[in-house]
Amino acid sequence: LVAPELIKAAQSGDRDALITLLREIETDVYRTAYYLLGNEQDAMDAAQEALIRIYTKINSYEEKAMFKTWVQRIVTNLCIDTFRRSRPTVSIEQHEMSFVSENNVEDEVISAYIAQDIKEAIGKLPEHHRSVVVLRYLQDFSYNEIAESLDLPLNTVKSYLFRARQQLQTLLKDYQKGSVRG
């Protein structure tokens, strides 16, 4: 949790405070970007963009919202823009390939097939469902926090999340049927 004093200092023009603040949130920003975009390179790019945006827009943050939801709103919006732009040029197959063919640190960490399957399955969810799942499971956000981040009504958040889990469950059932894991 980012200390309110740090945010205030950053907003009052303390550049060091602002940089410190960015360091504190960079992992959270990256994690969301990684699970929304599905690969390290895009996640790095999007997360950097998000941090720059936070750097320049820090004064537009108002205390009535939670800082972490404000940050997550910025990164999810950026990622949604990113995959909306990249979708038409990348077919679903190629997109999936990028998950499979990746050979990076994260994938080494994800040693379990399950995690890999789930990650791939998340990549197949519609963008808003995906965002809700990521915020719920990777950021441990409550319904309300997700609603605030995505600017969605609470009931919509619930229905997206429920449908997302339902879809994942269906997707993984198919996976499990055709995989070693059955």
Add this chain to the structure above:
Amino acid sequence: MNCQEVMELMQRYLDKDLEENEQTMLLHHVQQCSDCSELFSRLKQISSDLESLPKVAPAYSLVDAIIPRLEKLDQELLHAGDTLRPEQKNSSEHMDGASPRRMLARLRERISVRWAGGVIAAGLALVFFIFNHQNTALYQVDAMLSKEEKHSGGNRTTDGAGNINGKSGDPSVGQNGVAESGSTPKAMPEQQANETRGASSIQAQSGTITDKKDNVPTAQNNAKRSTTEPPVRAEREIVPPAEYGNEVANGSGQEDSSKSAEPKDSPVSPQASIFSNETSATSEASPSSSGQPTKNALPDKASGQATDSGADTVQQESIKSKANNPAAPRGTMMGIAAVPSAGDAGLPSNDHLYEAKIEGNRVVIYKAEDGQSVFKSGRQWKETDQIQLVSWSDDHVLTYQVNSGGTVKTFEIHVKDNSETEK
């Protein structure tokens, strides 16, 4: 309860959103309905799988990676701020280039103070404007007075000052607007030339107008503040403005401007040395040395860009009128403040019966007719003290002031009864 309703309970169960009774109902249904039981266990599995997804972290620090971009961004924002400056200046007129530039350098480190900085800059600009404005006005008042006093015996009217004030203010707006909105590199020396001229007029004033003594310390402070290198300039405060202007032109690295200034510079030098050596303030020293810098500044301007505006001509004219004015008695008065130990300079009484002089750091009053001293002040001052002959009253009371180590004392010499009192 149907399976559809239970489905929602299952989902909310995963998010720990169930009341105790709802949970009981859910578990009760699941035990009885095999379809729901299977789905429930799969959902629980999914949820726990999602929870155990690796909490990935970036391979390297993203903040470190973006710092160069952030700095570039700061620079861009700063330039954006720069382009805003002429606007601010137009509205606040006599903005001095030096301080805001230094301030902007500091702002490079703290972007968010930018707006605060802008406010401060505007404030400073206002302060500078007020001082410069006043000074230009006073300068011209002085020029006017030289004439006026010669003919009418020295009646200073505030009306005159007010009018000149208005006149000199307006052209200087245009001048600055043009000079500073040009963001070409040449604008910098140009600006400095303006600055310098501002400073010179302040100095000329501090040297000449003895009865505006209250303005002198402030004006000098102002001159100091307006310089890029306060210590260097401070040293040079007694150096005549002509040299001053060239100094800046040289310093700014503009070859042509310094070259063009050089030849014109030489005739000034002897006078300059007279002035700075404090040997005596001749009647010509003040007007000519203060007249020259404007002329020297002009080539810079002409070669720089077409910013030669009304302000210059107005100022120049007033300076010229002063320079052309023989004004011998005025001239002698002019040197006094700047040259405390000078012997020749004096202040004649209104009816020219007496003349007050500073000799050997004390005030002496002479009869104009035969040059006989009628009063010698008992107060002997130090070399470092600044004595200013302020004014004569019609009944032959001389007022003078002494600035001794920062404290200013006012004295009156009553020639009639040969007495001196401290006010």
